[in-house]
Amino acid sequence: MLRRSLPGSLRLSVRVERRPEVTPRSSIIISLGMLLLAFLASGLIFQFLGFSALHIYRSFFTALLSPIMLEEVFRRSAPIILAAIGLCYSYRMGFWNIGAEGQLYMGMIAATGVVVLYSAGYGPGEQLLLPAVVAASMMAGGAWGLVPAILRVRFGANEIITTLMLNYTAILLADFLVHGAWKDPAGYGFAQTVQFPAAARISIPGVPDAVAYLALALVVTALTFLVFRFTVFGFESKIVGLNIYASRYAGLSIRSILIRGVFISGALAGLAGLIVVSGLIGRLRPGASPGYGYHAIIASMLGGLYPPAVFFSSILFGMLVTGGDLLQASLQMPKSGVEIIMAMIFLATIVAEFVKRHRLTIVVGGGGAGT
Amino acid sequence: MTLESLSFIEAILASAVSAGTIYLIASVGECVTERSGVINLGIEGIMAMGAITSFIITLAYGHLAAILAAALVGAVFGLLHAFLSVSLRLNQIVVGLAITWLGLGLSAFMGAPEVARELLKALNPAVPEYLAELKQAPRLPEVRVEFLAGVPILGRALFSQNALVYAGLASALLLWFILFRTRWGLSLRSVGENPALADTAGVNVFAVRYLAVIVGSALAGVAGAYLFIGYQPFWVENLTRSRGFIALSLVILSSWSPLRAIAASFLFGGVESLQFRIPLRGFGAETPQLIMMLPYIITIVTLVLISLASRGRIPAPAALGKPYSREE
Known part of the structure; x- marks a missing residue:
């Protein structure tokens, strides 16, 4: 006491x-x-x-609750949910992954790379385009997560610093590509790539985009909930986070569990990047993400790393991001x-x-x- | 060696010291904080707050007031950190990240023209408002040490800089002396190594940690002020660009010694200044992004090299990151 x-x-x-x-x-x-x-x-x-705080909050919430804005809120919540659910895998193992933003950018870059190849006449056919961009974005995001995970288990390099450094590296790489090799020649000189074709977009026929994205996010949330609760991997990853010495004693391979968990984190952030680049803005350009990967950090912690709660706390952040643009437009x-x-x-x-x-x-x- | 290449080397060294001082002031402060057993991941945000404070206060009251105000703002953020991490014993990593977030958000908000203008008007109505909208402030003047500045190669780097560069070097020497040659320093380091033992020996663990976090944060605030008025006196959102986090890794590189932090900081200052010199020489003039990645990639490589060099036995303070409680 x-x-x-x-x-x-x-x-x-x-x-x-x-x-x-x-x-x-x-x-x-x-x-x-x-x-x-x-x-x-x-x-x-x-x-x-x-x-005037009262004025800000009043116009903030009245505007956000209108049907059109609500759809925008849900569209923007989807990448935050995916990245935040991904971060739960890292954080429950005690791996301080601050790198969802960079992993998201790598997902955007890889998906855009597939589309750039496709529009130049190479690469997959139309039917295979969607699976190709999904795979590319998830692999790239996961691989970007593997770097700090391997540096941590192999060299003990502090993952907070390495993931943060890799965020900037990925953002600069995206900048480099859209200003250079991937710049759309028909884009009137703007630094942006070609638009994503309809075949490369996640959609459910007859349903608004927002609902399709939210459905995908809901499936990922539910699967993660099941993984955490009912699988050996879910149990092992929790043990790794609880006490690293005890788990070593129990004969678990901490390294392999850590690496797998962080890969999933990155892959989900990469998938979030695909939604941003194919759905929310339709192409890669500088500043494509307003920081969804950072918002996901708070959202996952606010939800206590419990997937159903993280789902809702991410929607709160979707509201805040959308509301931020409103502040600028309507309240100066x-x-x-x-x-x-x-x-x-x-x-x-x-x-x-x-x-x-x-x-x-x-x-x-x-x-x-x-x- | 031709005269031209000599002056090129002198210019490189001078800009390495000039850029390195950003890292020096921040990492020297963080050395003190971490030696007491607290890791402050908030310095990135505190630097941003120091920078925005120095912008507005320089316009309102001049440079000296700006530096003091940045230190004060840093100290207030440090007090918040210490309250959460030392008194409430919350996870230092999460506390630091939250403070960084607050500092980055608040500084971006205060730097927006419509807010900066109002702040300036409230502080000093005599100053024309449009100055805040220009997002610029006068740079700190150079103070040339007449005789020494003429010394070849190092003279320009070390003796033809602004006052904060000298202050940064002096604070590194002073804090090294305090940490390793005085009783105060011994108490502080003992708190970082074994707080329970220090407590038994009569050291007030909580007071020492509060002080160490506040001093480190005040220095981070000054580092931010230097970044703005001493290095790049033009305000942009996200001015710090992870320099605070790089400073954190420099603390590891200098194995928690303010003296070694001088070398580590100037080394990274060199990397940072190369960023602007390579494009001038042709490569990457159109798309400088690859060169701008250098500091981040070199930071990662450095962390790996430190681990290889120390064979996984990095000499961190033993109680670093662990909250102290008398109950346990």
């Missing part, structure tokens, strides 16, 4: 005790409460910087305002972990209680 007292004439003491177990219900209530606090805190910052407020909200949600998420593990009691005037 820990006792702390706040200085001042009024004797206030805060008692912090460890809480043994937290029920799922109170866990959700704490998370939602902290989420609300995050919005409040960001509102205070906006107010301090000269914007910089888009980066939503980054502040996201950072506050991130902070609230980690403080929620503390609140869940501890019980706080504030004793007023408890003479001598706190020293």
